[in-house]
Amino acid sequence: MKPFGRRAEFASPSASAESVPADAVDALPERPATRAAPLSRLRTQVLDRVDPVVAAELPASVLRSQLEALVHELAGRDRLELSAREQARLAEELTHDMVGYGPLEPLLQDDSISDIMVNGPDRVFIEVRGKMRLSDVRFRDAAQVANIAQKMAAAVGRRVDESSPLLDCRLADGSRVNVVFPPLALDGPCLSIRKFSKKKIDFAAMVANGSMIPSVARVLEIAARCRLNIVVSGGTGSGKTTMMNALSRLIDHEERIVTIEDAAELQLQQPHVVRLETRPPNLEGKGEINQRDLMKNALRMRPDRIIVGEVRGAEAFDMLQAMNTGHDGSICTIHANTARDAVTRIENMVQMGSMSLPQRAIRTQIASAVDLIVQVERMRDGVRRVAQIADVCGLEGDVITMNDVFTYEFEGEDANGGLLGRYVSSRTRPGFSEKLRYFGLERAWMDAVQELPA
Structure with a gap:
C-alpha cells in the first residue's frame, strides 16, 4: 500500500519504522x-x-x-x-x-461510575454508588489530559485553550463535561464528567433504590400528570436531572415540549420534543446565545411545556412569565439547600435581570407561578433521596407561604452505614387543589398523603 508520509496503512505491516529514542x-x-x-x-x-x-x-x-x-x-x-x-x-x-478518550475510556464504559473528576495526570477520582474514591487511572502527562479535553471540545464544535480556558460541553452519549485550563487551573487541565446514565430511571426504580417511598412517588406522579409547575432543587450531584427525567416520563405524548439546556442531557421519551442548547461566544467574543435568549424564543414556538435544565440567572424572570402565561406543567432545576432557599434564589435571580421590579411584585409572580418544590439531596450514605416536597401556597403580606407535603426525618443508621429515616406529612390541603380537582386526582392525592404519619 502507498505510505502516508512516515506512516503507512495497516495493510502494509512490513513497512519499516524509524527508531525513536x-x-x-x-x-x-x-x-x-x-x-x-x-x-x-x-x-x-x-x-x-x-x-x-x-x-x-x-x-x-x-x-x-x-x-x-x-x-x-x-x-x-x-x-x-x-x-x-x-x-x-x-x-x-x-x-x-x-x-477514544485515552485512559478515560474504561471509566466512561463502566456503568457503575456516575462521575469522573480529573485533577491532574495522576489524580483521577470517580464516584461509585454515591461514594468518591481515587481511581488507579493515570495519564502520561498534563499534555495528554489537555489533548483529550480538546478532542472532547472539537467533537461538538467548541474549543478550549489558554485563551478560552473554560468549557461546558457534552459527549456523544450525552455525558456532561466541564473543563478548566491553565492559567485558571494552577496544576494543569482539570476535567469533570457527569456521565449519562444508560438506564431509564423512573419512579419505580427510584423507590427500589431507596430514593423515596411509594407514597412520595405517587404524589410526584400526580403532580406531573396534573401539569403542576415544578421546581427541582438540590445541590451539585444530588440527582436533580434524574428527578426531572423521571417527572418528564409522565408527560402526555401529544404535548409539544421545548427543552432549554447549557449542555443537553435530558432523556425525554415523548415524540414531540424540541431541544435547544446555548452557544458560547466565538473568538471575537460575539455570537453568544444564552438561556434567556432561548427562553424568549421558546415562548414563540407554541410550547405546551417548557423544561429548563438549570435556572441560574436572569432567565428566571422569563421562566416565571412562561409559567404564568398558560405553559402549565413546566419544570426547571435550581441549586439550593432547602425549598425555602430555592424561593429566595429565584427571587434574587429575577432581580438580576429586572432590577426595577419591586420585591412584592416578584414574590407575587413566584407564588402564582410555582406550584411545587421538590428538594433532593445526596446524603452521607451515598443515596440520593427526596428530602422535602413543599407546596407554594401563596402570599401573606410580603411573605411567600409554603407547606411541607412530605419531609424526610433522619432517625439513625444501620450496621452497614446506611441512613434510616421516615417521611412525615402535614396532610393539609394543597394550594393547587383546584388543579387536582380539574384532573380528577384530588382524592388520589389526599389518599397518598394520608398514608404517612402527620
Missing part, C-alpha cells in the same frame, strides 16, 4: 522502570506504522485486533520479552488514544 515518548503508567524504555520505544514504533486517518475510520474492535498483531510483530522482531497480556494492554491503550 526512548525518552521521546513518556513511559506508560505504572510500568517498572526497567521496562519503561522498551515499551516506550515499541509504542513509538507502532505509532510510526499507523496512519491516523485510516485508524480513525476503523471500528474500535478491528483497530484493536490490528494493533495487537502489529505490537506482536514488532515485539518479536526486537526480541522484547513482553507477555501476551502486556501486548494486549498496550494495544488497548493505543486504541483508546486513537479512537
Whole structure:
C-alpha cells in the first residue's frame, strides 16, 4: 500500500519504522522502570506504522485486533520479552488514544461510575454508588489530559485553550463535561464528567433504590400528570436531572415540549420534543446565545411545556412569565439547600435581570407561578433521596407561604452505614387543589398523603 508520509496503512505491516529514542515518548503508567524504555520505544514504533486517518475510520474492535498483531510483530522482531497480556494492554491503550478518550475510556464504559473528576495526570477520582474514591487511572502527562479535553471540545464544535480556558460541553452519549485550563487551573487541565446514565430511571426504580417511598412517588406522579409547575432543587450531584427525567416520563405524548439546556442531557421519551442548547461566544467574543435568549424564543414556538435544565440567572424572570402565561406543567432545576432557599434564589435571580421590579411584585409572580418544590439531596450514605416536597401556597403580606407535603426525618443508621429515616406529612390541603380537582386526582392525592404519619 502507498505510505502516508512516515506512516503507512495497516495493510502494509512490513513497512519499516524509524527508531525513536526512548525518552521521546513518556513511559506508560505504572510500568517498572526497567521496562519503561522498551515499551516506550515499541509504542513509538507502532505509532510510526499507523496512519491516523485510516485508524480513525476503523471500528474500535478491528483497530484493536490490528494493533495487537502489529505490537506482536514488532515485539518479536526486537526480541522484547513482553507477555501476551502486556501486548494486549498496550494495544488497548493505543486504541483508546486513537479512537477514544485515552485512559478515560474504561471509566466512561463502566456503568457503575456516575462521575469522573480529573485533577491532574495522576489524580483521577470517580464516584461509585454515591461514594468518591481515587481511581488507579493515570495519564502520561498534563499534555495528554489537555489533548483529550480538546478532542472532547472539537467533537461538538467548541474549543478550549489558554485563551478560552473554560468549557461546558457534552459527549456523544450525552455525558456532561466541564473543563478548566491553565492559567485558571494552577496544576494543569482539570476535567469533570457527569456521565449519562444508560438506564431509564423512573419512579419505580427510584423507590427500589431507596430514593423515596411509594407514597412520595405517587404524589410526584400526580403532580406531573396534573401539569403542576415544578421546581427541582438540590445541590451539585444530588440527582436533580434524574428527578426531572423521571417527572418528564409522565408527560402526555401529544404535548409539544421545548427543552432549554447549557449542555443537553435530558432523556425525554415523548415524540414531540424540541431541544435547544446555548452557544458560547466565538473568538471575537460575539455570537453568544444564552438561556434567556432561548427562553424568549421558546415562548414563540407554541410550547405546551417548557423544561429548563438549570435556572441560574436572569432567565428566571422569563421562566416565571412562561409559567404564568398558560405553559402549565413546566419544570426547571435550581441549586439550593432547602425549598425555602430555592424561593429566595429565584427571587434574587429575577432581580438580576429586572432590577426595577419591586420585591412584592416578584414574590407575587413566584407564588402564582410555582406550584411545587421538590428538594433532593445526596446524603452521607451515598443515596440520593427526596428530602422535602413543599407546596407554594401563596402570599401573606410580603411573605411567600409554603407547606411541607412530605419531609424526610433522619432517625439513625444501620450496621452497614446506611441512613434510616421516615417521611412525615402535614396532610393539609394543597394550594393547587383546584388543579387536582380539574384532573380528577384530588382524592388520589389526599389518599397518598394520608398514608404517612402527620
